[in-house]
Amino acid sequence: MNIFLKEKKIIFGSLLVLFVGVLVWTHFSNDITNKQANTDNIQNKQVDSKDSKKDASGSGAVSNTNLNPNSESKPEPIFYPIDRVVDGDTVAVNMSGDAMLVRIIGIDSPEVDSDYTEQECFGAEASAKLKELLTDKTVRMEYDTNQGMLDKYGRLLAYLFLEDGTNVGGYMIDNGYAREYTFDSLYMYQKEFRDAEHVAREQKLGLWAPDACAKQNEIK
Structure with a gap:
């Protein structure tokens, strides 16, 4: 009887440890996933920001220059x-x-x-x-x-x-x-x-x- 109780306690303890381990692992995995997602979001925002700056200083700047009325040549006077x-x-x-x-x-x-x-x-x-x-x-x-x-x-x-x-x-x-x-x-x-x-x-x-x-x- 005592042996049976001891075995039951051992089994219950093992199951409890396993359950806790699963909970800890699940929480740890979710934490890693969230951190990775946040990292990806930050990187994406940085890329978007760089692309925006590139557009502003690249092709956008050319467009702004072309649209500048002061850059248009004035008609030459006729002599x-x-x-x-x-x-x-x-x-x-x-x-x-x-x-x-x-x-x-x-x-x-x-x-x-x-x-x-x-x-x-x-x-x-x-x-x-x-x-x-x-x-x-x-x-x-x-x-x-x-x-x-x-x-x-x-x-x-x-x-x-x-x-x-x-x-x-x-x-x-x-x-x-x-x-x-x-x-x-x-x-x-x-x-x-x-x-x-x-x-x-x-x-x-x-x-x-x-x-x-x-x-x-x-x-x-």
Whole structure:
């Protein structure tokens, strides 16, 4: 009887140890599985993060550069050859093979002798200066919405600029070969031209010089 009880206790104890062992192993296995899953999640997140950074600094950056409006090239300005100089404020510009008369906005120079006008004081000098400035040159034309496209004689109305940025009308006033001229309404460079004439008058340049004209010292 005692032997039977001892054997039963041994068997029960063995089963208890086995049961506890199974529980411990199951818990340990689950813990390892969870840790591995967490590790995999962390690694996946790190990979995703690296891929995102790569996209941001790689192909994404190229797209951003392409979409940057500042990276788009601006259209090149068009420069036209000078066909001839008519007088100190009018030229003919070669536009696609046609010589188009252009009246420079905002200036008035003395007239030269022609079929339509009589020679005025300092007219020849003004015409010669404009020829000197524009011979073998090209110009960019800038229009003014306040002045319209054509004058009553059918001439284009525009400001002229050399390739170095020189404002042709401003140059003529600066050096005393033309005066500021407002026809009917305000124009874009009116203040600059008026200021330039004021300086030329004070410095007695060109047509403003006391001895510029023997009989006439004023532009009509």
